[in-house]
Amino acid sequence: MKAELILENGMRFTGELFGDEREVVGEVIFATNMAVGYQEAITNPASAGQIVITTFPLIGNYGVNAIDIESDKAAMTALVVREKCDFPSNFRCETTLDSFMKEKGVVGLCGIDTRALTRIIRDNGTMKGIIALNDMSDSNAKAKMAGFDESKLVMSVTTKEKYTYSDKGDRNVAVIDLGVKRSTLEELAKRNAKVTVFPADASADEIMAIKPDVVFLSGGPGNPADAPAVETVKNLLGKVKVCGIALGHMVIALALGCKVEKLSFGHHGGNYPVKDLASGRVLITAQNDNYVITGLADGVSEIFKNVNDGTIAGFECKRKNAEGVLFTPNGGKSVFQDGFVFDRFLSKED
Numbered sequence: 001m002k003a004e005l006i007l008e009n010g011m012r013f014t015g016e017l018f019g020d021e022r023e024v025v026g027e028v029i030f031a032t033n034m035a036v037g038y039q040e041a042i043t044n045p046a047s048a049g050q051i052v053i054t055t056f057p058l059i060g061n062y063g064v065n066a067i068d069i070e071s072d073k074a075a076m077t078a079l080v081v082r083e084k085c086d087f088p089s090n091f092r093c094e095t096t097l098d099s100f101m102k103e104k105g106v107v108g109l110c111g112i113d114t115r116a117l118t119r120i121i122r123d124n125g126t127m128k129g130i131i132a133l134n135d136m137s138d139s140n141a142k143a144k145m146a147g148f149d150e151s152k153l154v155m156s157v158t159t160k161e162k163y164t165y166s167d168k169g170d171r172n173v174a175v176i177d178l179g180v181k182r183s184t185l186e187e188l189a190k191r192n193a194k195v196t197v198f199p200a201d202a203s204a205d206e207i208m209a210i211k212p213d214v215v216f217l218s219g220g221p222g223n224p225a226d227a228p229a230v231e232t233v234k235n236l237l238g239k240v241k242v243c244g245i246a247l248g249h250m251v252i253a254l255a256l257g258c259k260v261e262k263l264s265f266g267h268h269g270g271n272y273p274v275k276d277l278a279s280g281r282v283l284i285t286a287q288n289d290n291y292v293i294t295g296l297a298d299g300v301s302e303i304f305k306n307v308n309d310g311t312i313a314g315f316e317c318k319r320k321n322a323e324g325v326l327f328t329p330n331g332g333k334s335v336f337q338d339g340f341v342f343d344r345f346l347s348k349e350d
Contacts, residue, residue, distance in 0.1 A: 002015070004136070006132055019078075020105045025147070027150065030114075030118040036062070044219075048077075048153045062088050063095060084098060151222065154178050164197075167194060169195070176229050178247050191342055208236070214242075217249070224251045241322070242322040245326075246327070256300055258300055266289055272286070273285070274313045274326075277304065287326060296312070
């Protein structure tokens with residue numbers, strides 16, 4: 001079935017539907033991964049509300065398996081590719097990308113010149129878009145795009161109730177779930193941590209009731225200023241160690257009084273170089289962020305820097321015992337040894 005991707009600026013791209021065949025509205029971004037990582041991106045809660053363009057032309061060549069999913073539900077709104085692979089080859093393959101997206105309710109659009117589309121987003125900035133099944137007028141498309149609201153994305157992906165992920169360990173970690181990935185919880189638990197997961201709107205009193213050694217804020221979708229956890233973190237600072245990644249790192253930054261602004265086209269992909277300012281070491285990191293810290297508050301210092309654009313990729317505030325990184329450490333899943341970030345977060349040298 002033919003469908004159109006209509007951008008907020010009025011540009012239209014015609015392609016062929018796959019996955020779930022329905023009309024959707026979202027924020028159009030591009031991801032710079034190579035041929036891998038699509039399964040994790042589709043099931044990453046931080047992808048909620050996103051229409052994701054892949055810059056690599058062929059997607060789905062190794063299929064999908066049950067082990068590498070990041071959540072039971074697929075949060076991504078739609079995936080736009082140049083070409084999808086219907087005959088994957090991999091010893092771990094259990095199903096095709098098309099079948100997986102149908103099962104999870106994710107819309108797909110293929111046959112698009114994704115590199116041309118990427119240049120448009122790069123040059124004009126992230127914008128809203130709609131995948132329309134029928135010939136849709138510009139006025140109708142604009143009206144539907146105007147109804148897209150990212151302010152409630154975090155609450156759409158967070159857990160509804162507190163739960164225990166790991167009940168054994170010598171470090172008691174409270175996770176504020178802004179859209180936490182399964183692999184992130186695994187990385188915390190395997191470092192001998194007892195892990196309790198709280199909803200994004202949990203209060204500071206609820207969190208402190210379990211007497212945590214560390215409060216960890218996960219990554220997630222949307223604008224950090226909309227996250228209810230900002231006020232919670234303000235009430236936690238100075239009482240317990242607070243750390244976070246991606247969206248969680250920006251929520252902590254806002255609570256500390258830092259300035260956070262939206263990037264033109266964001267950082268989305270698994271190949272962003274980040275420099276550790278203390279050691280001089282450069283990491284290749286995974287990122288899925290539309291916002292960045294543009295001004296540090298008093299007592300807050302930069303500890304990681306994005307090599308590509310010079311933006312702040314990590315901070316610490318020793319006075320309040322808080323720190324965060326913009327990227328998502330992948331630990332054991334990464335060929336780049338970024339798991340030390342979790343070691344640092346759980347360190348007893350508070």
